[in-house]
Amino acid sequence: DADVTQTPRNRITKTGKRIMLECSQTKGHDRMYWYRQDPGLGLRLIYYSFDVKDINKGEISDGYSVSRQAQAKFSLSLESAIPNQTALYFCATSSGQGPHEQYFGPGTRLTVT
Amino acid sequence: GQSLEQPSEVTAVEGAIVQINCTYQTSGFYGLSWYQQHDGGAPTFLSYNALDGLEETGRFSSFLSRSDSYGYLLLQELQMKDSASYFCAVSSNTGKLIFGQGTTLQVKP
Numbered sequence: 001d002a003d004v005t006q007t008p009r010n011r012i013t014k015t016g017k018r019i020m021l022e023c024s025q026t027k028g029h030d031r032m033y034w035y036r037q038d039p040g041l042g043l044r045l046i047y048y049s050f051d052v053k054d055i056n057k058g059e060i061s062d063g064y065s066v067s068r069q070a071q072a073k074f075s076l077s078l079e080s081a082i083p084n085q086t087a088l089y090f091c092a093t094s095s096g097q098g099p100h101e102q103y104f105g106p107g108t109r110l111t112v113t
Numbered sequence: 114g115q116s117l118e119q120p121s122e123v124t125a126v127e128g129a130i131v132q133i134n135c136t137y138q139t140s141g142f143y144g145l146s147w148y149q150q151h152d153g154g155a156p157t158f159l160s161y162n163a164l165d166g167l168e169e170t171g172r173f174s175s176f177l178s179r180s181d182s183y184g185y186l187l188l189q190e191l192q193m194k195d196s197a198s199y200f201c202a203v204s205s206n207t208g209k210l211i212f213g214q215g216t217t218l219q220v221k222p
Contacts, residue, residue, distance in 0.1 A: 042200060042214040090155065099210040100146045104155040
């Protein structure tokens, strides 16, 4: 079984809809991250969490919110989706030793029409 | 702030050696990581350099010069399966990893 899983894998939604992307991990890591990837722009950090009670904004948090329900679960929400949030979203984890070695989920391809 | 620069595209032939450079600007620098991503797939960790010098892992090596804010990924004995995007990323005292925009490597027969 995969160590980091994301659901759904693909989603098409309409402008203005609320959508939640979910991430679960079995690696026992405390640190979890959400990134979005757009062609030619690499991976940009949306939010990150060092433990259940610690949530931090990344580079591009506007329009997004997160919830760390448990050590193993970290959800990303788009309260009111807009077309420029169409992207590939990745969840990742790392151990307490630092962010340098991260383990990524398979990604969620989100399309907002 | 933090910024990284790496070439957008590199092309090489099977069996050859290719070097992907990365320059960075960041405060509170801890180290430089490299990730590989095949088209449509998840990024996977390749290597990490916290100290100056060369780290070797099989056909891949990574180098860091902290004084020059520079590093590179060296891929030897290129194979077709090495065609992918390669990202450098800096970690710092913020606890975050900041990625470069990626280098697309195309390996030709």
